[in-house]
Amino acid sequence: MANATERLNERYNPREQEPFWQRIWSDRGTFTVTDPDPKDPYYVLEMFPYPSGRIHMGHVRNYTMGDVVARYQRAMGKTVLHPMGWDAFGMPAENAAMANKVHPRAWTYENIASMRKQLQSMGFSLDWSREFATCDEDYYHRQQELFIDFLEAGLVTRKTSKVNWDPVDQTVLANEQVIDGRGWRSGALVEQRELTQWFFKISDFAEELLTAIDGLDNWPEKVRLMQRNWIGRSEGLKILFEIAERKTGAKTVEVFTTRPDTLFGASFIALSPDHPLAGELAKSDEALAGFIADCRRMGTSAEVIEKAEKKGFATGLQVNHPVIDGARLPVYVANFVLMDYGTGAIFGCPAHDQRDLEFANAYGLPVLPVVLPPDADAESFVIDKEAYTGPGTAFNSGFLDGLEVEAAKDAIAARLEARTIDGKPQAVRQINYRLRDWGVSRQRYWGCPIPVIHCDTCGVVPVPKADLPVRLPEDVEFDTPGNPLDRHALFRDVECPECGAKARRETDTMDTFVDSSWYFARFTAPKADTPVIPEVANKWLPVDQYIGGIEHAILHLLYSRFFTRAMKQCGHLDVAEPFKGLFTQGMVTHETYKDANGAWVAPADVVISAEGGDRTAKHATTGEVISIGSIEKMSKSKKNVVDPDEMIETYGADTARWFVLSDSPPERDVQWTEAGIEGAWRFVQRVWKLVSDAVFVLETPNDVLVADDAASQEMLKASHRAVAQIGADFAALRFNRSVAQVYELTNAISRFLPQVAQEPSLTRLKALRVSVEHLVQMIAPMMPHLAESCWAALGHKTLVCDTPWPKVDQSYLVDDVVVLAVQVNGKRRGEISVPADASNGQIENAALSLDAVVRILEGQAPKKVIVVPKRIVNVVA
RNA sequence: GCGGGCGUGGUGGAAUGGUAGACACACAGGACUUAAAAUCCUGAGAGGGUAUCCUCGUGCGGGUUCGAGUCCCGCCGCCCGCACCA
Numbered sequence: 001m002a003n004a005t006e007r008l009n010e011r012y013n014p015r016e017q018e019p020f021w022q023r024i025w026s027d028r029g030t031f032t033v034t035d036p037d038p039k040d041p042y043y044v045l046e047m048f049p050y051p052s053g054r055i056h057m058g059h060v061r062n063y064t065m066g067d068v069v070a071r072y073q074r075a076m077g078k079t080v081l082h083p084m085g086w087d088a089f090g091m092p093a094e095n096a097a098m099a100n101k102v103h104p105r106a107w108t109y110e111n112i113a114s115m116r117k118q119l120q121s122m123g124f125s126l127d128w129s130r131e132f133a134t135c136d137e138d139y140y141h142r143q144q145e146l147f148i149d150f151l152e153a154g155l156v157t158r159k160t161s162k163v164n165w166d167p168v169d170q171t172v173l174a175n176e177q178v179i180d181g182r183g184w185r186s187g188a189l190v191e192q193r194e195l196t197q198w199f200f201k202i203s204d205f206a207e208e209l210l211t212a213i214d215g216l217d218n219w220p221e222k223v224r225l226m227q228r229n230w231i232g233r234s235e236g237l238k239i240l241f242e243i244a245e246r247k248t249g250a251k252t253v254e255v256f257t258t259r260p261d262t263l264f265g266a267s268f269i270a271l272s273p274d275h276p277l278a279g280e281l282a283k284s285d286e287a288l289a290g291f292i293a294d295c296r297r298m299g300t301s302a303e304v305i306e307k308a309e310k311k312g313f314a315t316g317l318q319v320n321h322p323v324i325d326g327a328r329l330p331v332y333v334a335n336f337v338l339m340d341y342g343t344g345a346i347f348g349c350p351a352h353d354q355r356d357l358e359f360a361n362a363y364g365l366p367v368l369p370v371v372l373p374p375d376a377d378a379e380s381f382v383i384d385k386e387a388y389t390g391p392g393t394a395f396n397s398g399f400l401d402g403l404e405v406e407a408a409k410d411a412i413a414a415r416l417e418a419r420t421i422d423g424k425p426q427a428v429r430q431i432n433y434r435l436r437d438w439g440v441s442r443q444r445y446w447g448c449p450i451p452v453i454h455c456d457t458c459g460v461v462p463v464p465k466a467d468l469p470v471r472l473p474e475d476v477e478f479d480t481p482g483n484p485l486d487r488h489a490l491f492r493d494v495e496c497p498e499c500g501a502k503a504r505r506e507t508d509t510m511d512t513f514v515d516s517s518w519y520f521a522r523f524t525a526p527k528a529d530t531p532v533i534p535e536v537a538n539k540w541l542p543v544d545q546y547i548g549g550i551e552h553a554i555l556h557l558l559y560s561r562f563f564t565r566a567m568k569q570c571g572h573l574d575v576a577e578p579f580k581g582l583f584t585q586g587m588v589t590h591e592t593y594k595d596a597n598g599a600w601v602a603p604a605d606v607v608i609s610a611e612g613g614d615r616t617a618k619h620a621t622t623g624e625v626i627s628i629g630s631i632e633k634m635s636k637s638k639k640n641v642v643d644p645d646e647m648i649e650t651y652g653a654d655t656a657r658w659f660v661l662s663d664s665p666p667e668r669d670v671q672w673t674e675a676g677i678e679g680a681w682r683f684v685q686r687v688w689k690l691v692s693d694a695v696f697v698l699e700t701p702n703d704v705l706v707a708d709d710a711a712s713q714e715m716l717k718a719s720h721r722a723v724a725q726i727g728a729d730f731a732a733l734r735f736n737r738s739v740a741q742v743y744e745l746t747n748a749i750s751r752f753l754p755q756v757a758q759e760p761s762l763t764r765l766k767a768l769r770v771s772v773e774h775l776v777q778m779i780a781p782m783m784p785h786l787a788e789s790c791w792a793a794l795g796h797k798t799l800v801c802d803t804p805w806p807k808v809d810q811s812y813l814v815d816d817v818v819v820l821a822v823q824v825n826g827k828r829r830g831e832i833s834v835p836a837d838a839s840n841g842q843i844e845n846a847a848l849s850l851d852a853v854v855r856i857l858e859g860q861a862p863k864k865v866i867v868v869p870k871r872i873v874n875v876v877a
Numbered sequence: 878g879c880g881g882g883c884g885u886g887g888u889g890g891a892a893u894g895g896u897a898g899a900c901a902c903a904c905a906g907g908a909c910u911u912a913a914a915a916u917c918c919u920g921a922g923a924g925g926g927u928a929u930c931c932u933c934g935u936g937c938g939g940g941u942u943c944g945a946g947u948c949c950c951g952c953c954g955c956c957c958g959c960a961c962c963a
Contacts, residue, residue, distance in 0.1 A: 047963095049963090050962090050963050052963090087963070090962080090963065091961085091962070091963085092962085092963085163961075164961075172961075173961080174961040174962065175959095175960090175961055175962080176961080176962045177961085177962090178961095222881055222882060223881085225880085225881065225882095226880065226881050226882095226957095226958075229879090229880050229881075230880075230958090230959085230960090232880095300960095300961085301959070301960080301961090302878090302879080302959055302960075303878080303879085303958090303959055305878090306878040306879060306959085307878050307879095308878085310878095336878085340960095355878085435960090436960070438960080439960080439961080441961095442961065443961090444961090511961070512961095512962090512963070513960095513961095513963085516963085549957090549963095550881090550882080550956095550957060550958085551957060551958065551963085552958095552963085553881080553957080553958070554880095554881095554958060554959080554960085555958085555959090555960065556963085558960095586883095586956095587956085587957090662889085662890095662900095662901070662902095663888095663889045663890055663900085663901065663902080664889065664890070665890080665891095667882095668883075668890095669883090669956080670889080671888090671889065673888085673889080673902080673903095675888085675902055675903065676888095676889075676901090676902065678902090679901065679902055679903095682915090682916095683901090685915090686916090689916090736889090736890075736891085736900090737891075737899095737900090739900080739901080740890090740891075740899070740900035740901075741900085742900095743900050743901065744899085744900065747900090750917095819896085820896085821895075821896035822896090823895080823896080823943085823944070825943075825944085826895095826942095826943065826944040826945095827944090828896050830896095831896070863943090864943065865943095866895095866943055866944080868895060868944095871895050871896095872895040872896070872944085873895095874895080874943055874944060875943090876943050876944095
């Protein structure tokens with residue numbers, strides 16, 4: 001080892017140190033979990049990445065957070081499972097194939113190789129021996145087994161659903177490929193098409209998925225709320241309306257409503273354009289057929305449909321009002337009524353539903369209020385531009401008059417249930433869910449083939465498990481749009497496994513959400529020749545801490561919750577919930593820059609200078625003036641991306657890790673700044689210098705006697721407090737606070753160190769060693785390489801990552817004197833120092849004798865004195 | 878459109894309903910240096926008094942409370958999701 005004086009002048013060199021420690025961790029298999037029966041298992045997982053080719057700062061942030069949790073839990077004595085893999089199927093590979101004539105497989109695996117290298121340079125404590133990609137034959141083989149298990153368990157169904165159809169490219173488009181109603185490549189107006197597709201019956205689990213949210217108490221409340229709303233349980237009434245003049249085959253229209261109490265205020269019926277009755281009427285009504293065709297040019301996403309201008313078409317058909325004798329309601333077809341929800345038909349009560357009101361105003365339909373707000377007057381209450389949706393009592397409503405909303409719902413339900421129409425009860429109480437079944441069919445090549453065969457005589461036949469996997473053929477062409485599997489005769493044309501007749505293989509592949517709905521389970525036994533090994537999976541699952549983006553708050557997490565239940569039903573697992581703890585992190589943002597022509601400029605090409613506080617930007621090479629724009633999520637299109645590779649190259653992984661953990665609360669967006677990364681770099685150097693200086697001092701002889709040891713006491717207090725605080729913050733994933741605590745501890749040691757150097761008593765040297773070792777252990781989960789280097793410099797032969805978390809001495813955490821703020825009428829006027837065990841009376845006396853308090857009270861007795869122990873005193877004058 | 882979230886100094890942010898601005902970045906002044914970088918020290922929410930005192934202050938407008946950044950109601954702005962992007 002070099003001598004200490006020499007080391008003082010040495011800067012920390014991450015380029016040397018980081019690969020050195022990474023090699024040691026890897027050679028020793030430090031993070032590889034082999035124990036089939038682990039003690040104190042702890043499973044930490046970050047959402048696995050799509051292999052786009054390069055990691056971005058969002059990945060760095062996500063995986064750094066997970067790594068801190070993993071390393072902290074290891075230090076706490078847990079056996080930590082921390083795996084990594086690749087969400088490797090999906091559209092970008094096919095797009096690359098079309099654009100660059102590369103095979104999706106080659107493109108994907110090349111991307112994986114370069115991203116793996118990048119991730120490895122970050123020094124994450126990952127068990128790389130468990131790595132897999134969802135496009136690995138071995139993985140999708142097991143997924144096909146699961147599909148067949150689900151099929152046999154009745155969890156899978158086939159039904160029709162709508163897709164975006166590009167009439168020029170003759171292909172199905174994803175929602176993101178539809179831009180302003182047109183196909184992204186062809187520019188053709190998109191049409192809706194009905195296709196028969198495969199569905200997982202997630203809606204069978206709606207109630208279970210909803211109620212189980214209550215038990216997910218380590219999930220963010222916002223995500224639980226979003227999932228509840230997404231499932232959208234509503235209690236309502238299904239009402240039959242009798243068609244007044246029979247111009248149709250149907251005698252009735254069935255309507256679902258959650259507000260049957262407003263039935264007396266109904267002024268129209270609206271059908272979805274996809275409603276069978278609408279279709280029937282359109283056969284003899286060209287204008288209606290035209291209207292429906294217009295609606296079908298809208299795309300299939302709920303967002304597009306609901307944002308579109310509300311339009312309706314009067315069919316001329318009328319229905320009898322169920323409870324107002326002789327009254328009839330017109331039947332419209334309306335573009336905002338969704339066939340997927342309820343019965344695909346609604347009754348409109350404009351006074352008490354905003355959308356209905358706008359529709360009624362547009363088409364001149366009557367607006368009759370039937371719910372009277374608590375303080376309103378029945379004579380003068382009118383509805384103008386705002387529908388009233390609050391509580392109240394029924395009026396203008398015949399036998400319902402005077403009833404509160406809930407009572408009125410019951411009364412109308414009871415009345416209609418008792419009647420029959422067309423041989424059926426006129427109304428049925430029903431619980432309805434917004435959640436729809438999960439359509440998993442994709443008309444694409446680069447996905448997991450759906451393992452079934454269609455036979456004219458035997459129908460749908462699952463591929464026998466012995467014949468799995470159904471492999472993706474290699475020899476495919478991407479010259480023409482559409483699914484190459486569909487054109488691949490060898491893949492498509494097969495014999496029926498049951499009767500041996502000519503049959504057709506399913507050419508749809510699975511939604512990539514299927515791949516990511518069970519990968520966390522596969523990680524527990526990644527090489528098993530069954531999807532999972534139940535005993536092993538049950539030991540590790542549920543994932544103790546799952547970390548990923550808020551953008552997955554609903555779909556991915558809900559699908560995974562469903563999949564885990566489905567796997568349980570098929571005997572693969574014994575747990576229902578996949579993720580015990582969930583944390584959703586924010587995005588990484590950066591300033592945007594534009595040149596004089598309005599073109600985006602990358603941060604790497606911009607030089608910022610700050611004079612007095614005004615920041616100006618110039619182009620690094622041309623010197624052109626650059627305008628500084630808003631802060632946005634890093635994206636290729638706006639060029640405001642920072643390449644983690646360059647950061648690691650310049651500053652090292654620890655600096656990048658430290659930066660993404662600093663400042664911003666992890667659930668919020670973090671802004672990447674050059675100043676910030678330099679600050680992080682300086683801190684890395686500062687820690688190294690501090691530890692080097694401390695090592696030098698610790699090596700000095702300790703024969704000086706110092707009587708007053710207050711400094712050591714203060715140092716140890718700060719040190720133990722930091723350990724307690726940082727541990728709590730790591731456990732709660734409040735990394736920004738851990739960072740601030742580390743700064744404080746570093747500052748405290750920096751102040752203490754010269755005192756020790758001056759008078760190196762045994763007590764002081766001990767306190768110094770304890771504090772510096774604590775510091776190194778505190779930074780170890782965040783900056784693991786630097787921590788190992790410091791740990792070695794302190795003379796340890798062990799790895800800091802194998803060292804247990806320090807024990808907190810509780811006696812250092814209590815104060816014997818506390819400072820209380822004193823307020824008068826809620827405004828701070830001073831403070832008092834009192835013993836921690838002072839009585840409320842003593843505190844009150846001390847507060848009232850403060851000069852500022854005496855002055856403001858002007859001799860008057862206070863009305864009240866509120867003493868909050870260890871917090872505050874408020875004098876009410 | 879619907880559902881969810883966020884909004885605090887020049888900047889990122891801290892704050893179980895209890896001293897708003899911890900910690901950091903940037904900035905300014907000083908020390909060291911031939912000089913610079915690095916490092917160290919000091920200062921700072923705004924306005925006034927220029928002392929250690931006063932007023933205002935957490936997107937805007939109300940409310941609850943002894944006390945509100947925090948809870949409630951109504952706005953404004955930004956962000957996420959909306960079922961075939963992953």
